[in-house]
Amino acid sequence: ESQRNVNAKxxxxxxxxxxxxxxxEGRKILVEVAEKFxxxxxxxxxxxxxxxxxxxxxxxxxxxxxxxxxxxxILLGAVGGPKWDDPTAKTRPEAGLLKIxxxxxxxxxxxxxxxHEFLLDSSPLRREIVEGTDIFFxxxxxxxxxxxxxxxxxxxxxxxxxxxxxxxxxxxxxxxxRVAAKAAQGRSGHLTSVDKANVLEASRxxxxxxxRVVREEFPDLKYDVVLVDAMAMHLISRPSTFDVVxxxxxxxxxxxxxxSMLPGSMGLLPSASLGSDGPGLYEPxxxxxxxxxxxxxxxxxxTILAAAMLLRHSLNLDDEAKAIEAAVDAVLSxxxxxxxxxxxxxxxxxxxxxGQKVIEAL
Amino acid sequence: ESQRNVNAKxxxxxxxxxxxxxxxEGRKILVEVAEKFxxxxxxxxxxxxxxxxxxxxxxxxxxxxxxxxxxxxILLGAVGGPKWDDPTAKTRPEAGLLKIxxxxxxxxxxxxxxxHEFLLDSSPLRREIVEGTDIFFxxxxxxxxxxxxxxxxxxxxxxxxxxxxxxxxxxxxxxxxRVAAKAAQGRSGHLTSVDKANVLEASRxxxxxxxRVVREEFPDLKYDVVLVDAMAMHLISRPSTFDVVxxxxxxxxxxxxxxSMLPGSMGLLPSASLGSDGPGLYEPxxxxxxxxxxxxxxxxxxTILAAAMLLRHSLNLDDEAKAIEAAVDAVLSxxxxxxxxxxxxxxxxxxxxxGQKVIEAL
Ligand SMILES: CC(C)[C@H](C(=O)O)[C@@H](O)C(=O)O
Ligand SMILES: CC(C)[C@H](C(=O)O)[C@@H](O)C(=O)O
Numbered sequence: 255e256s257q258r259n260v261n262a263k264x265x266x267x268x269x270x271x272x273x274x275x276x277x278x279e280g281r282k283i284l285v286e287v288a289e290k291f292x293x294x295x296x297x298x299x300x301x302x303x304x305x306x307x308x309x310x311x312x313x314x315x316x317x318x319x320x321x322x323x324x325x326x327x328i329l330l331g332a333v334g335g336p337k338w339d340d341p342t343a344k345t346r347p348e349a350g351l352l353k354i355x356x357x358x359x360x361x362x363x364x365x366x367x368x369x370h371e372f373l374l375d376s377s378p379l380r381r382e383i384v385e386g387t388d389i390f391f392x393x394x395x396x397x398x399x400x401x402x403x404x405x406x407x408x409x410x411x412x413x414x415x416x417x418x419x420x421x422x423x424x425x426x427x428x429x430x431x432r433v434a435a436k437a438a439q440g441r442s443g444h445l446t447s448v449d450k451a452n453v454l455e456a457s458r459x460x461x462x463x464x465x466r467v468v469r470e471e472f473p474d475l476k477y478d479v480v481l482v483d484a485m486a487m488h489l490i491s492r493p494s495t496f497d498v499v500x501x502x503x504x505x506x507x508x509x510x511x512x513x514s515m516l517p518g519s520m521g522l523l524p525s526a527s528l529g530s531d532g533p534g535l536y537e538p539x540x541x542x543x544x545x546x547x548x549x550x551x552x553x554x555x556x557t558i559l560a561a562a563m564l565l566r567h568s569l570n571l572d573d574e575a576k577a578i579e580a581a582v583d584a585v586l587s588x589x590x591x592x593x594x595x596x597x598x599x600x601x602x603x604x605x606x607x608x609g610q611k612v613i614e615a616l
Numbered sequence: 617e618s619q620r621n622v623n624a625k626x627x628x629x630x631x632x633x634x635x636x637x638x639x640x641e642g643r644k645i646l647v648e649v650a651e652k653f654x655x656x657x658x659x660x661x662x663x664x665x666x667x668x669x670x671x672x673x674x675x676x677x678x679x680x681x682x683x684x685x686x687x688x689x690i691l692l693g694a695v696g697g698p699k700w701d702d703p704t705a706k707t708r709p710e711a712g713l714l715k716i717x718x719x720x721x722x723x724x725x726x727x728x729x730x731x732h733e734f735l736l737d738s739s740p741l742r743r744e745i746v747e748g749t750d751i752f753f754x755x756x757x758x759x760x761x762x763x764x765x766x767x768x769x770x771x772x773x774x775x776x777x778x779x780x781x782x783x784x785x786x787x788x789x790x791x792x793x794r795v796a797a798k799a800a801q802g803r804s805g806h807l808t809s810v811d812k813a814n815v816l817e818a819s820r821x822x823x824x825x826x827x828r829v830v831r832e833e834f835p836d837l838k839y840d841v842v843l844v845d846a847m848a849m850h851l852i853s854r855p856s857t858f859d860v861v862x863x864x865x866x867x868x869x870x871x872x873x874x875x876s877m878l879p880g881s882m883g884l885l886p887s888a889s890l891g892s893d894g895p896g897l898y899e900p901x902x903x904x905x906x907x908x909x910x911x912x913x914x915x916x917x918x919t920i921l922a923a924a925m926l927l928r929h930s931l932n933l934d935d936e937a938k939a940i941e942a943a944v945d946a947v948l949s950x951x952x953x954x955x956x957x958x959x960x961x962x963x964x965x966x967x968x969x970x971g972q973k974v975i976e977a978l
Contacts, residue, residue, distance in 0.1 A: 341813065341823070348814050378852045383740045399761075399782065404817035413786035416821035420761060420782065424775035450866075451703065452710050455766035459778035461703070486874035490740045490852055504812075508870055512848035 260293040262569050265325040265533070267318065269303040270338075270347065271542025272552035272605075273331025279554030279609030280329050280561040286613045287565065287574050298325075302354070303333025303347040303542075313350030319357055327568035328535045329561055332542035355395050360527035360535055361426065362433040363506065364563070365391040367493075367513045367523065370586065373595065376518030379490060384516050386494040390441060391513060392434035393506025395527055397426045398456070400503045420456045422502065427463040429530065434500035435472040444476040444497035448485045448505055460502060482509070489513055514539055521553035521594045522582075524560035526567050534568040536560040550604045553592035555582055558612055581615035588615075622655040624931050627687040627895070629680065631665040632700075632709065633904025634914035634967075635693025641916030641971030642691050642923040648975050649927065649936050660687075664716070665695025665709040665904075675712030681719055689930035690897045691923060694904035717757050722889035722897055723788065724795040725868065726925070727753040729855075729875045729885065732948060735957065738880030741852060746878050748856040752803060753875060754796035755868025757889055759788045760818070762865045782818045784864065789825040791892065796862035797834040806838040806859035810847045810867055822864060844871070851875055876901055883915035883956045884944075886922035888929050896930040898922040912966045915954035917944055920974055943977035950977075 268274035288295045300318040307313050333347040367389040377384045402419030438445040447464045449457035468477045482505045520540045527535040538556030566575035590611050596602040630636035650657045662680040669675050695709040729751040739746045764781030800807040809826045811819035830839045844867045876882050882902045889897040900918030928937035952973050958964040
């Protein structure tokens with residue numbers, strides 16, 4: 255049992271598609287934790303994404319953003335769907351995501367890629383290759399080419415020229431490398447930084463600063479540097495040789511998605527986005543899955559594991575986080591499966607039933 | 617037998633590491649083709665890469681570049697090695713590669729990813745997933761973030777800010793999409809364009825122009841658009857569903873390298889870099905493999921297949937190209953293997969012996 259009793263304000267951003275269904279199971283597990291460990295969590299739910307565009311003309315309404323600023327932690331479901339995919343639309347659900355990251359200064363995106371024995375045969379990789387993979391990605395999330403200047407110019411001859419600028423400064427690189435290096439200290443002590451320093455000026459600064467931070471502040475880590483193209487190969491040829499991997503916003507977008515294929519299901523992968531202070535944002539890495547929205551069959555486990563990350567990183571409740579993770583492991587070990595995890599012919603649980611199993615195991 | 621008799625000047629750029637060994641086998645096959653089909657090929661060899669830095673202080677000496685400008689086709693081995701890896705060095709082997717691409721206007725990099733039955737069990741992917749994969753990547757090679765403005769600034773507080781600019785213009789996108797669309801017409805008629813249009817202005821222009829070119833000029837193609845992060849996933853979860861894939865320089869760098877893992881060996885993958893006119897540059901996609909340089913065990917087949925691409929794309933000798941490809945297939949079907957392709961315990965041929973087998977099969 256935890257020694258402190260914590261009061262916390264948690265903002266729920268259910269979003270679109272299956273978002274509301276899985277977020278509700280995340281909320282229930284947090285309620286259970288509060289009860290069991292003597293904490294007091296207050297919940298507030300706010301719109302984000304496509305439904306917020308429909309209702310307020312804005313994928314991140316001001317009221318949502320303000321509530322987030324005043325929260326201790328934020329649990330997000332998922333945003334988007336075909337309804338809001340029109341490229342000529344004035345705004346799109348993703349704009350809400352990018353804005354909340356920037357406004358709350360969530361510069362470090364943590365994406366653990368863990369594998370489970372029972373899923374190994376569902377991985378697109380051979381069992382021998384993927385077995386033992388346990389990668390902790392740290393992706394820079396508020397800089398790089400996502401937020402640099404961009405421009406669209408009409409040329410005299412009727413053609414157009416578009417630019418997007420990748421920009422990194424010393425301070426931005428330092429702080430995210432520190433997050434990754436600290437994570438490596440708490441794991442196997444191995445940090446890999448990924449860049450494209452043989453071509454990009456922005457990557458050359460990244461490499462220089464990352465190396466200095468590690469050398470000066472984390473000299474005990476095993477540290478190496480890999481080019482992004484090589485990393486795209488190594489991730490599938492020898493994924494189990496990595497521990498913590500830190501990289502910029504764009505490379506992280508591509509590599510973490512590539513990595514998300516390894517475990518054989520995205521249904522168990524949470525992610526956390528943290529700033530230097532203020533609330534963190536926690537979410538499953540899967541999307542809003544509009545095709546199964548409302549059917550009650552979505553897998554809530556990634557969201558439940560995101561709730562565990564919220565407890566660990568935003569409320570400093572590591573025991574409670576571990577309790578949730580252990581409960582999820584126990585439920586999986588007992589053979590309980592949602593539809594996405596079930597083999598052909600295996601019985602599968604619905605969203606609410608699966609959430610209930612985890613609560614019982616807690 | 618071909619109807620035309622062709623005179624052609626072919627420049628060989630052996631480069632570093634195993635480059636010279638594999639290039640020599642490429643040259644021999646071209647000599648054999650010339651004899652058999654009644655052509656006249658003249659060869660000239662020039663330095664590039666690390667050895668050119670050692671001897672001339674320049675990874676792409678002016679004389680090499682001039683020879684390339686006057687050639688009908690260029691066959692490159694590989695460049696680089698630990699000796700020239702010092703990041704603080706004045707110049708590096710890769711600079712030679714980037715410069716030759718830009719100077720010769722080689723804007724379209726063709727990278728076929730083909731799979732071979734006998735190698736399927738060496739792929740990091742499960743056989744069921746990778747089976748039937750046959751992707752033709754077309755990567756834009758002289759634009760994008762590789763060649764946009766870049767800058768390193770010292771800030772007042774002692775920190776630094778580095779920028780690299782991704783830039784694309786209508787014309788650059790049009791011409792590479794046309795190359796890809798034509799390739800798709802000659803294959804299964806399916807073209808996929810990869811971008812990050814939900815975030816990047818440069819990608820939004822890419823998407824708009826690509827769609828217009830395909831709609832107006834290639835309306836019969838099956839055409840779709842995939843985000844780069846999703847593509848990094850699909851490449852390992854359902855690689856066999858793609859035909860021709862076109863994308864920008866940076867995304868192409870990452871995705872083609874990821875794709876190069878699929879066949880189970882890079883030893884059979886050639887690449888071609890083409891401009892609107894002038895000579896094309898052909899090379900194996902593998903590196904200079906300094907660890908096995910000089911041992912006579914390097915696999916020459918990717919270079920031999922690159923020589924076939926040279927015949928097809930630069931000399932318009934498709935029958936001759938097919939003859940080489942058929943000869944390589946025959947040699948592999950007969951069970952001949954270099955060390956990198958051999959299973960444990962299987963006898964393997966050296967570089968020269970393998971080259972000889974292909975000549976005999978021709
Ligand atoms: C939706 C999109 C803007 C976003 C990104 O590219 O960051 C997503 O792919 C992600 O990784 O969270
Ligand atoms: C060596 C490097 C500059 C080059 C690139 O990034 O283009 C290489 O990775 C390639 O793909 O040919």
